[in-house]
Amino acid sequence: MFHKNPTLKKVNPVFGNSVFVQKSTAERSEMKPFWHFHPEIELVYVDEGKGKRHIGNHMSYYNHSQLLLIGSNLPHIGYTDRPNHGSELLVQFLPDFLGISFLDVPEMAPIKQLFERAKNGLLFKKETKNRLGAKIHELNNVNGFNRTILLLQILHDLATTDDYEILNAEHFTFETELQDNSRIETIYKFINQNFQDQIDLETIANEVSMTIPAFCRYFKKTSGKTFTKIVNEYRVVHATKLLSESTMSIADVCFECGFNNFSHFNKVFNEITGKSASKYRAALKQILS
Secondary structure, eight states, rough: OOOOOOOOOOOOOOTTTTSEEEEEEEOOOOOOOOEEBBBSSEEESSOOOOEEEEEEEEEEEEHHHHHHEEEOOOEEESSSSOOOOSEEEEEETTTTTTOOOOOOGGGGGGHHHHHHHTOOOOOHHHHHHHHHHHHHHHHOOOOHHHHHHHHHHHHHHHTOOOOOOEETTOOOOOOOOOHHHHHHHHHHHHHHHHSSSSOOOOHHHHHTTTTTHHHHHHHHHHHHHHHHHHHHHHHHHHHHHHHOOOOOOOOHHHHHTOOOOOHHHHHHHHHHSSHHHHHHHHHHHHHHH
16 A cells, blocks of 8 residues: 655745755665645756656656756656766746746746746757756855846746747646545556556556546546556656667567557557657667767
8 A cells, every 4th residue: 555645745945045956866866756746836957867757647758868847736756767877956936936926027028928838847958958957057056146046047048948848738737636636646656666567447446445437537537538548658658768778679668568469559659659669769779870
């Protein structure tokens, strides 16, 4: 049985700062990922690492670095693989950390629009990520006024670039009530630990003490997707990891990820990624060559 930890995450900046900054390295690996949300906007920069992204309804795998902006109350799971040789910088702040009406001044219009876009999760691409990486890391070395000014400069840069991808293009809506968060956290923990096996509806419904019909209605309302679709997305994300990092045959990848039928694996992989597993691996080889 999983522990049902509260998933409204409390963010506490260091005294004298309204912006929380935390640097994690490969050695700092005790933090375990969990499904959570918070009113603070979250900026995440990983300069070298690998891991899964699960933000709202979006799931994918990154193989080197990433720069993300996650809006207020957008549920996400902390990144499952810790940085391997580099580090991760986490920045969290309330949208109105400079005052309730500050975003309404004309000079802040681009940043206000950025915060609205971030409610669906933003992934910034290579040019922006490389250009701002050092500046984002510098947030860990300054405090007070200097940290605020530097953060505003970074946010303005992010607000005025079109070098990004919206992760939840279908506008994921956070619908779970506070008292239900432990239930959805339990479900996602179970999927994350068991997606390589066959999971029947009776088993997962029992984990949260629900009947199968009640569980199906609840999960679809909460996540916007069926349970089977979410499990298949976990499996495909793991498949992309294996295709990029191993020399396993595609058939072996299929079964390693929890699929028991190769043609079904190919169909689902294509539906989720837009290409077959063989074309996905070929495209990776072209990028890395």
